[in-house]
Amino acid sequence: METEQTSQVLTSNVRGRAFVQPPIDPDEAENQANRGLNLRSLGRTVQRQALLIAGVATLVAVGASYLAMREPPTYEGDFRILVEPITTEGRLSDPVSLTRSDGGVPNRDVFAVDYTTQIQVLLTPRRLNQIVQDVQAQYPNFSYENLVQGLTVQRLSVENSPDPTRIIQVAFEGGDPGLVQKVLRVTADRYLEYSLEDRKTRTGEGIRFIEDQLPAVEQRVSQIQDELQQIQQQNGLIDPDLQGGQLSSRVDDIVTLELQTDRDLQEQQILFANLQRQLDNLTPEQAIAASALSEDPNYQALQTQLQDVQGQIATQSSRFGSNSPVLRSLEAQRANLEALLSQRAAEVVGPENVGNAQVQAFQNSVRLDLTNQLVTARNQIEVLQTRLREIQASRQQFEGQLQQFPGISRRYADLTRELEISTQTLNRLRNQLETLRIESAQTEVPWELISDPLIPRDAQGDPIPQPSRASRIVIAGAALGLILGTLLALLLERYRNVYYAVDDVQESIPLPLVGVIPFSRGAKQSFDFPSTFSTEEIDDSRLGTASFREAFSDLYSNIRLAEPPIRSLMVCSAEPGDGKTTTALYLAQTAAGAGQKVLLVDTNLRLPQIHNRLDLPNTKGLSGLLSNDLVVDDLIQRSSLADTLYVLTAGPSIPGSARLLGSDRMKSLMDKFEMEYDLVIYDTPHLFGLTDASFLTTQVDEILMVIAANKTNRTVVDRVINKLTMVRPTGVSLVTNYLKESNSPSGSSLNRYQNVVQPRQNQIGGRL
Secondary structure (H helix, E strand, C coil): CCCCCCCCCCCCCCCCCCCCCCCCCHHHHHHHHHHHHCHHHHHHHHHHCHHHHHHHHHHHHHHHHHHHHCCCCCEEEEEEEECCCCCHHHHHHCCCHHHHCCCCCCCHHHHCCCHHHHHHHHCCHHHHHHHHHHHHCCCCCCCHHHHHHHEEEEECCCCCCCCCCCEEEEEEEECCHHHHHHHHHHHHHHHHHHHHHHHHHHHHHHHHHHHHHHHHHHHHHHHHHHHHHHHHHHHCCCCHHHHHHHHHHHHHHHHHHHHHHHHHHHHHHHHHHHHHHHCCCCCHHHHHHHHHHHHCHHHHHHHHHHHHHHHHHHHHHCCCCCCCHHHHHHHHHHHHHHHHHHHHHHHHHCHHHCCCHHHHCCCCHHHHHHHHHHHHHHHHHHHHHHHHHHHHHHHHHHHHHHHHHHHHHHHHHHHHHHHHHHHHHHHHHHHHHHHHHHHHCCCCCCCEEEEEEECCECCCCCECCCCCCHHHHHHHHHHHHHHHHHHHHHHHHHHHCECCCHHHHHHHCCCCEEEEECCCCCCCCCCCCCCCCCHHHCCHHHHHHHHHHHHHHHHHHHHHCCCCCCCEEEEEECCCCCCHHHHHHHHHHHHHHCCCCEEEEECCCCCCCHHHHHCCCCCCCHHHHHHCCCCHHHHCEECCCCCCEEEECCCCCCCCHHHHHHCHHHHHHHHHHHHHCCEEEEECCCCCCCCCHHHCCCCCCEEEEEEEECCCEHHHHHHHHHHHHHHCCCCEEEEEEECCCCCCCCCHHHHHHHHHHHHHHHHHCCCC
């Protein structure tokens, strides 16, 4: 059994113990990186199932060979068509040049072909059915399926040339050379006809399209022209850009004039207020009335007479009494003059101003001049106000036009642009219509048949068949057989769902692997070999036994070198029959042979085996210690295998004895054992389906789970480990045990493992 990974470290954290992790080996890291592809797992599967894969591959290859022998001969011919001109002369002579090159050498883009699309068009059912109908005139049994199966249309490419050719190669393959020749000839004729019909069809469709589009485009051009004319007439537009600038300048001039008029108006209003204040706040009408009275001679004469009469009355009043006839005559004269004055004033200034002292007061030349200025200022104010109102009205009018002008200008520009585009479209459509009419009149075939439809023939003129596909069929059959065999092998291993080798265990379980036990005949019966030895001193007949014993020496070394030391461990397995009892026995013997005082405890109270393997009595044992008050030392027996190996058998089975493993009595016994022995090993029942060993998982320093290669079920192991790690996240390690000689490593494999083990142990230097 291989021991390649026996030096891997136990990374447990047991009852407060913390262990040092070993450095990662570069080779191991590379192996882990490669596991992501599962190539090694696939290789191991192929190696294990080589006979199955070879058998399936052989059967499929034989079937393919039988089919290859029945393969009839086939014949293949082809022809080639040039679909684009390749020289300047060819491009100049092409009819398309007359309409698309303006008299010069046409560009290659004029003749460019989408080859992928063109080939798909050539392979449409419509084209192929025409070919089938023509061929059926001579070969009635020829069908559409025969044509599709044998016809190949592709763009010809030259090896080592970066650019493909402008040639389409058409080939047909069949069992009748005459039929092949007929199909090639009909296909060539049909494809050449198609090239001419396609051009005519395309030009005809283009002509119909343009003729359908022309009326709408012409109508659109006419509508735009009418709308432009209407805008020009309504808004007087000739040059919108120039007129827009002129309108903006005119608005600026009006605004300037409005500001000047407003300033003049304000100045005249200030002058008028000052003059009116100087004339005692007379209104212009009152000032005019006062001036008129002052300049009226009649009024002034009456005023003079009244003053004379008043003077006389004043003189006579001092001489005569109030009833004097003289005074009465003078007063009557004064009253008459006052009436005349009032009457004259009413005639001159109007009745409303009669009695106004300011109006009837005498106006000198200064006041008369101020009155003239006041009247002039008022007149100027009225003129300026009238002018300002007219200017403001004009400004509003032009500003309204200016606000509307951008919209009108934009609409005019949009219509002008649309007219230009529509006119260009109309011109292009008319030019293209004439071009297509010229092209539609052409009758020359656009494509050129540069290679006639032919089948290769020998010197006698007989058709040469295609090389046989038998070898390819056989190779394909063999490859298919290998693939089917591999798939069948993978399905078989998936169905068995077991670990076949130590590599499978390492790839599937993320726990440290600390031991690999090879197969050994008589391992269950024989313990008769030394505990330490060198493989160089053993002959070939005992090499298997030596390898078996060396594997346990490596396993014990991993346990021995742990820091802090491991004082107790339990050996368990997921299923019965995985070799846990054998592992526990030989591990105990190896440790005892190394000089340690070892106690082997059989905790399998359901089906104990230790006493049978060591030929010891089992009348009393662990069950008695747990159920009765017995003395421990009286029940522990010394083994004949080594002086320092002691055994505590399971004892007779009693009802409920399995539950006693979780009792306080068991815990105290385990503590006592650790104090008295260098190493205590517990052989437990299998874990799947039983809870016996679960009581011990948290009480030992380390747990060794034995997995039997080619036997232990993967699903069972996953369930057990998941349950085990929930109770104890660390301190669980794996041992792979080979129960069959067929898959057990030996010889060079073991030497390779042993060469790897020692350097790794030296690197760790303590706890592995």
